[in-house]
Amino acid sequence: MSFLADQWPEVLRLTLEHVLLCAIALGIALLLALPLGVWVHGRSSRIGIVTGIAGVLYTLPSLALFAILVPIVGLGVLPTVIGLVLYAQLMLVRAVVSGLDSVPEDVRDAAVGMGIDRWRILVEVDLPLALPVFLAGVRMAAVTVIGIATVGAVIDAGGLGELILQGIQRNQTERVVVGALAVTALALGTDYGLVRLERRSRPWVGQQGSGAAA
């Protein structure tokens, strides 16, 4: 692969750009989805409205969504980040809700019965217990965002999509392949990292059965 030997600083730059783009989008998406998920949790009407809207956004083709945003906010990173944030909402809000659903009812009942206030229950009981299920959703969202961010190159957002786009325009298959492989590697690496994190988020399981009968 002579292409990589020549162009590796360029590939590295675009990869970092891609990572940054996705990290910013995911970060903002999380800041939005977390309170949103907590707000809708346990109220089916709210869940219906929020996942309804997020679901419509999710089904829009990414290229179309970016195209809609460009006349409003212009070209570049901004519309791409907005688009990615919107895309991730459906998965992330659902992840928060199913994470909170996974908190055992008896644990919550005991917490309320012992006089722990609502805010503390949320922060000290609900969120830590919801974390493993929530992180599984974050993983999906992260992989999706990494993939879709590639399309952002079309509206000048940079990132690894640019490599692929150039390859297509200049008819350089090597560029397309390297770009695609890099995106895939990024997605797989993120996935792996988050799986590790998911496991570490529940140190209290996996050691069951060592207790004798009473």
Place this chain on the structure above:
Amino acid sequence: MDDARGVIEFDQVTKVYPGATAPSIDRLTMRIEAGEIVALVGPSGSGKTTAMRMVNRLHEPSSGTIRIDGVDNRTLPIEELRRGIGYVIQQVGLFPHRTVLDNVGTVPALLGWDSHRIQQRSRELLDLVGLDPSTFGDRYPAQLSGGQRQRVGVARALAADPPVMLMDEPFGAIDPLVREQIQDEFLRMQRDVRKTIIIVTHDLDEAMRMGDRVAVLQEGGVLAQLATPEQLLSAPANAFVRQFVGGDAPLRRLALARVRELPLIPLDVAHGQGFGLFVDATGRPVHWASGAPVTVTVELETTLRTAAGELLAAGAQYAPVVDELGRPVALLTTDMLHGWLNRPTEAMLAAAVTTTLAQAHTA
């Protein structure tokens, strides 16, 4: 020790759930004394859990008042009220992400105790419920058996030394063999801690074993009877209670007393009536003065139910009562068991007094 703490009064408490046509609890009035265990029993739909959960305001009454030590339980801020009431549920509800010690220290931490004191108190309580703190303290709940989890649940409820404890089917999820042992341990512990305890259970045997008094609720959340186990069995207040305690009420009653509680016939008197005993070298009875062999003996600490069973099995009308070394101390006859079951005046009198008092209180 402040022994007067923890009196719970239900005053005309009614609970109608939103959308329900009939009340779950209907004008419940009862007074639970400090240091007393009252077991709430009844069929499902009798509102027993609802009644209990109104004490720490997990449910709010539709009308009526619940007072703890004379103070309306709506006076305190709700969290403060709950921190002062121990709460134990069937599924325990331990925090799976916290160690056993941290679980036990939950309420003390909420009350702002310093960490050293919390640690010390949590260890003390694990000891009290029979779990070695250095073995179990740093484990997670998932690493404990069901019985161990339940003990941690009890320790957690006791941590801040609340005068009142609410227990919802606390031993229901524990397998029957261990359950009785844990119940006995709990009763032993209660002798020291003297909490005012409401236990909700669907198991009449458990209610009888645990409760100083038993409150029987019937459909529609009406209190059918609040009485000692003995009164409940010997003088059921109505047809519902009679049916609820079942046809084997006499046997259940026999299980409530021990042989030593009977007016046994002393040996010398028995001897005079022709029930002389010959003993062997170790002092154990071998045969009667009549020459008939001794086929069965009963111990002083045996329940009357077991004693009756042993007499029946041996086909005997009477048997020597022996001490822990097997030496005869008195004589037990089936007539005594019969007589014990048929001493209606005392039990009925007590029940009548309770009813009158309850009516006076209502009026």
